[in-house]
Amino acid sequence: MRVFWLGLFVGGAFAQRPVDIVFWHTLDPPGREVLERVVADFNRSQRDYRVVAQYVGDLREGGVKLISALRAGNAPQLYYGEVSFVGRAVQENLALPLDEYLGGLPADFYASLMETGRFRGRTYALPVELHLPVLFYNADQLAARRLAPPETWEALARVAQQLTTRSARGFVVVSDVYSFSTVVMARGGQLVREGRPNFTDPKVVESLEYLQGLVRGGAAVSRNIAEAQFAMVDFVRTRVFMGIAPITLWPVLESRTPIPFRLGVAPVPQSPGGRLPLAGGNLMVLRGASEAQARGAVAFWRYWMEPAILADWVRTTYALPLRRAVEPLLGDFYRQDPRRRVVLAGLEQAQTWTQDPEMTLWYAPLEEALERVLKGNAAPRLALEEAQRKALALERR
Known part of the structure; x- marks a missing residue:
């Protein structure tokens, strides 16, 4: 018992x-x-x-x-x-x-x-x-120059140029896939169409040309995926005055980092037909x-x-x-x-922003193309065409 x-x-x-x-x-x-x-x-x-x-x-x-x-x-x-x-x-x-x-x-x-x-x-x-992404900006710098947060991509380029000094840039460009997709989608394009890479679409090419123009003109600094963490450091240390990032970066900026300026937050500029990722x-x-x-x-x-x-x-x-x-x-x-x-x-x-199964395979060739354009000054269309060929080759394996 x-x-x-x-x-x-x-x-x-x-x-x-x-x-x-x-x-x-x-x-x-x-x-x-x-x-x-x-x-x-x-x-x-x-x-x-x-x-x-x-x-x-x-x-x-x-x-x-x-x-x-x-x-x-x-x-x-x-x-x-x-x-x-x-x-x-x-x-x-x-x-x-x-x-x-x-x-x-x-x-x-x-x-x-x-x-x-x-x-x-x-x-x-x-x-x-x-x-969703937002536009973070240094509110003190914009106020000092009597500038309004940009509501269009044309205005963003203009404000970035007006903010640029000998020691700081107006905008930071991060060349990871999501950040680039944010610009592409907000300008009315998309990186994937019907399950295939859409890197050579005119709106995608125009988006990369736009970013390259900012960097070439001295109004923006480019950071690749390995340097992405430094983009936030650049912003906090007032080496850049605007940047696009997920809203979830905000509590990290305000709670974990001493910011020597007022933080501004505005919607990401959108073209007609634009979407937010x-x-x-x-x-x-x-x-x-x-x-x-x-x-x-x-x-x-x-x-x-x-x-x-x-x-x-x-x-x-x-x-x-x-x-x-x-x-x-x-x-x-x-x-x-x-x-x-x-x-x-x-x-x-x-x-x-994407639900296509193959997209994770296409990150590498696309980010390589972005870095070549934004860091190495390669031609956007040619770099994207090569990225598309590589992506299609990976798809066929």
């Missing part, structure tokens, strides 16, 4: 053991601190699941580590990836469909934002940190996760999306509010500083 009761006790103990969900993420502070708090609170709030969060570097470093882990058979069950990775993850049979676990989802989620996690009609990722991070449950782990991952996301928790997340990261229910909780956040509303005004022009 004692053995019987001991068996029940041991069996009950094992039954109470939570299902572990290893979660790899790429969030930097201050978002990382909120995430760690959400994970700890979720784990305390229930006994069925235990999320084990691990920071694996930035988005590109995380991607390299994930590929290695997948090859070695020790990948996590939950991964925080950029929205552009969803299509590739589905094509490579890495991400699990999650629709069957999303029953009873509140109706107040913004459908357009939830679409960033859908591919070919099914949900493979759950959005958490979505953002919606980007950011979402959660993907990877192939190999058990059904219990998939359910637990969705339960964790639902917990994260509770209005009070989501409101704290938005206040900290400046990410877009994913639910209408959270907006009343954010009233003071927007009233205290109306500049924070700038990004909300751009939602009507927002479009996921």
